[in-house]
Amino acid sequence: MTTESTGNLARLAQVCRLWRLRVARVRPELLPAGSPERSLERWVVEDEAGQLYVVERLDPRTVPHKMRVAAILDALVRVGFDKAHAYLADSAGWHVLPQGGSHWQISPCLESDHVPRPDWVREAWRGQALADFMLELRRVTSDLSLPPGEPFSIRDFVADLHQRLARERPELAAQLTPIVEALLDRWLGPDVPLPTAFCHGDPHPLNVIWQDQAIRAVIDWEFCGEKPQAYDVALLIGCAGSEDPEALTGELVRALLARLRAGGHPGADDPALWALVLGVRFGWLSEWLRREDDAMVALELDYMRLLVERRETLHAAWAEM
Numbered sequence: 137m138t139t140e141s142t143g144n145l146a147r148l149a150q151v152c153r154l155w156r157l158r159v160a161r162v163r164p165e166l167l168p169a170g171s172p173e174r175s176l177e178r179w180v181v182e183d184e185a186g187q188l189y190v191v192e193r194l195d196p197r198t199v200p201h202k203m204r205v206a207a208i209l210d211a212l213v214r215v216g217f218d219k220a221h222a223y224l225a226d227s228a229g230w231h232v233l234p235q236g237g238s239h240w241q242i243s244p245c246l247e248s249d250h251v252p253r254p255d256w257v258r259e260a261w262r263g264q265a266l267a268d269f270m271l272e273l274r275r276v277t278s279d280l281s282l283p284p285g286e287p288f289s290i291r292d293f294v295a296d297l298h299q300r301l302a303r304e305r306p307e308l309a310a311q312l313t314p315i316v317e318a319l320l321d322r323w324l325g326p327d328v329p330l331p332t333a334f335c336h337g338d339p340h341p342l343n344v345i346w347q348d349q350a351i352r353a354v355i356d357w358e359f360c361g362e363k364p365q366a367y368d369v370a371l372l373i374g375c376a377g378s379e380d381p382e383a384l385t386g387e388l389v390r391a392l393l394a395r396l397r398a399g400g401h402p403g404a405d406d407p408a409l410w411a412l413v414l415g416v417r418f419g420w421l422s423e424w425l426r427r428e429d430d431a432m433v434a435l436e437l438d439y440m441r442l443l444v445e446r447r448e449t450l451h452a453a454w455a456e457m
Contacts, residue, residue: 148181148191151240154233155224158184169248170343170355176238180245188245189224193238202241205357206231207283217276219269221246221345221353246353249346256341257376257383263391265351266339270368271399277334287332287362290415291324297418305425308433315414315440323411330408333365340375366403369396370412377413378420378439384446385453393457410450414443 149159159181166180168190175192182188194202210231212220223231224242232241256262298316301309324330337359345353364370372392377384396404403409417440424432443450 144179147236148179151191151233151235152181152183152189152242154235154240155226155242157181157189157224157242160184163188166245168245169345174356174358175241190243190245192241192243194232194241196239199232199239201358202239203232204283204285205360206241208360209357211280211282212276215276215280217272219272219351219354220357221355246345246355248344248352249348251341251344251346254379254383256388257379258387260387260391261349262341262346263388264395265349266341266344266372267392267395267399267401269339269344269351269354270336270396270403271401273336274333274401280334282334285361288337288364288367290330290364290367290412291320294324294415294418295320297422301425308437311437312440315444318444319411319415324408324415328408328411330364331402332362334361335363335365335367336360337363337367337371339368339372364406364408364412366406366409366412367416369393369401369403369406370409371416373409374413374416374420374443377443378417381439381442384450385457389454390457393454397457405455409454410443410447413450414440417443 145162148162152159161182163180163182168178168180175194177193179191180188181191206223209220209222213222221243225231226233232239294316298309298312336357338356343354343356344351373389376388393404417436421436424436
């Protein structure tokens with residue numbers, strides 16, 4: 137073991153003792169599921185009993201939000217929602233703890249079956265499983281008191297991003313203006329009802345722990361909260377189409393909408409569904425801008441234009457699924 141590895145083990149072992157875990161070794165060869173950008177650093181460690189955990193060092197600015205998300209997941213677990221991947225709490229019930237000038241959180245490390253890209257968009261069983269997750273989440277949260285947070289406004293998000301681009305990227309803002317104006321004035325205008333519900337916020341298949349064609353757990357709840365009721369449905373459809381535009385009316389989307397409709401989820405028949413698919417793409421555009429990935433920015437703009445061109449076709453196709 138290198139000096140660096142020994143020092144890392146000692147530091148992580150000290151952190152884990154806050155949760156009464158005795159770390160035997162660090163497992164650098166294991167890559168945790170989910171986005172690595174949700175924390176400053178993360179490691180997989182193994183305790184003396186052979187159990188694996190993900191240890192994350194947090195940006196101090198995110199600590200209040202991380203604590204709120206952890207409390208939400210705990211509330212979901214308490215009502216029997218077994219798809220919530222909760223964080224560990226210490227003996228006093230805290231999920232985020234300070235140590236060595238940093239803040240930390242820990243969760244069990246779960247290994248997922250491989251998600252093939254872009255083939256997942258053609259897997260109907262995956263659409264059915266994700267629909268069942270959305271139906272169960274809606275059921276358990278409909279009367280559940282959760283830690284309060286600001287409701288997410290897709291209208292405000294799109295408008296704010298466009299205004300920022302007008303200052304910082306005026307050429308890109310000008311290209312987006314026809315889409316933004318139509319979206320905010322008509323398709324998601326002030327007169328368009330947008331009933332809200334608690335949503336995961338990013339139910340992409342890569343944020344799911346899959347085992348034997350079933351969902352064992354769902355991770356990355358960073359964007360969960362009160363959103364338009366069709367938000368999760370729209371995000372998943374939009375992600376499928378970004379992998380392959382034909383997937384917008386393909387097997388996974390068909391299975392997703394059919395199962396949601398059969399289960400009574402209002403998101404499947406929400407009149408604003410198409411507009412939300414388009415609106416949610418502005419979140420991805422913001423992400424590509426943050427990463428300074430101009431190639432993805434250009435692709436996202438092309439995808440938005442495609443969604444607009446196919447608006448009537450998609451409305452009709454989704455209504456018949």
